[in-house]
Amino acid sequence: MNLILLGPPGAGKGTQAKRLIDKYGIPQISTGDILRAALKERTELGIKAKEYMDKGALVPDEVVIGIIRDRLTQSDCQKGYMLDGFPRTVVQAEALDDVLNKMGSKIDHVISIEVASDELMKRLTGRRTCRKCGSGYHVVFDPPKKAGGCDKCDGELYQRDDDNETTVGSRLQVYENQTKPLIDYYTKKNLIRPIQGTGSIDDIFGRITAVLG
DSSP states (O other): OEEEEEOOTTSOHHHHHHHHHHHHOOOEEEHHHHHHHHHHHTOHHHHHHHHHHHTTOOOOHHHHHHHHHHHHTSGGGTTOEEEESOOOSHHHHHHHHHHHHHHTOOOOEEEEEEOOHHHHHHHHHTEEEETTTOOEEETTTBOOSSTTBOTTTOOBEEOOGGGSHHHHHHHHHHHHHHHHHHHHHHHHTTOEEEEEOOSOHHHHHHHHHHHHO
16 A cells, blocks of 8 residues: 655644554655665765755755655565655656556555644644753643653743744645645545544544545
């Protein structure tokens, strides 16, 4: 089973990805991870990607696609895989389709975890981190016993700069702008599986597995 996993920041995508890996025995393939691996192994495409990254430039789609193609040919992908963070654009989706066609393969399902913007804002802006030990909390879902203090070391809890409303709003808008055309693209191919991303972790996972069968 070959999957693509979509979901905005704060949708709980990472949590569900771990469960899907355990249940179906397929690897999670993220562009960040495979780029790092290609750089470490100094593959031909990894070296090419490094040239762009050293200049502070984006790695071109054709290089990223080539690295993904190499990754999908590895033995642990024989039973399937889950793409996370790729494709991000319709151009990338079309290029992926072309690569998979040449491999005699295809995407089976595109899981789209959907959560309302106001709920995402509440989830993301409520995160707090301990300055001393780095433990994480949430003012609504996982509050500390003593307001503003860490349960483990009594360190001060703070809100990271990228968890304020302005930054979170920008991240959500970027996701919306990038992903909507992608959802439209896969909807036309009858591959989108919209999943309501509210409720317990078990509830959401149950919705996903019900769709996958």
